[in-house]
Amino acid sequence: MSDPQPAKFSTDRLTRWVTYGCLALIAIAALVFMAMMPKASPPPIEIAKDGLLLSGREIYLARCISCHGERGRGDGPLAKGLAGPRPRDFSGEEWKHGEKPEQALSVVSRGVPETSMPGWASVYSPSEIKAATAYVYYLAGKPVPGALRASPK
Numbered sequence: 001m002s003d004p005q006p007a008k009f010s011t012d013r014l015t016r017w018v019t020y021g022c023l024a025l026i027a028i029a030a031l032v033f034m035a036m037m038p039k040a041s042p043p044p045i046e047i048a049k050d051g052l053l054l055s056g057r058e059i060y061l062a063r064c065i066s067c068h069g070e071r072g073r074g075d076g077p078l079a080k081g082l083a084g085p086r087p088r089d090f091s092g093e094e095w096k097h098g099e100k101p102e103q104a105l106s107v108v109s110r111g112v113p114e115t116s117m118p119g120w121a122s123v124y125s126p127s128e129i130k131a132a133t134a135y136v137y138y139l140a141g142k143p144v145p146g147a148l149r150a151s152p153k
């Protein structure tokens with residue numbers, strides 16, 4: 001039997017191929033995007049069992065690394081372009097705003113006025129702020145203060 005509508009048939013085929021082509025392009029784009037995403041390195045072994053530092057690390061890698069750098073050396077990709085004081089090396093210098101847990105917590109929750117250090121209290125819960133702050137102590141090579149480990153209010 002001859003096809004009554006050869007023209008329509010070929011349009012359907014064209015539509016199908018265009019659809020497949022688009023899907024393939026989307027899949028390729030997704031693969032390229034995934035390949036280009038920075039690889040998250042696994043957490044260092046010494047914190048692998050420390051839930052507080054693991055969650056602090058997640059926040060730090062998402063929100064703090066751009067200015068403070070992966071190891072907290074003050075060398076994140078944005079650091080050089082910031083107006084005002086630069087983020088410093090957490091491990092190399094005395095902390096400008098103090099090393100007591102309440103001082104560090106206050107900086108992380110409220111930020112530092114007149115500098116590019118933002119406050120995070122509107123973004124993170126108090127326990128998340130504690131975790132991120134604890135991770136800063138860890139990066140600095142300082143013991144994590146007990147106050148940061150206390151269960152969240």
Ligand code: HEC
Binds near residue numbers: 066097104
């Ligand atoms: C946009 C850049 C930027 C981001 C993002 C940022 N910081 Fe900062 N941070 C700074 C700068 C600049 C300073 C130095 C402020 C100063 O000199 O008073 C600073 C200071 C600090 C200090 C005080 C250091 C000291 O010497 O007393 C702590 C702690 C800190 N940041 C933690 C964090 C944490 C934790 C995050 C992520 C949740 C974060 N920062 C995200 C720019 C940033």
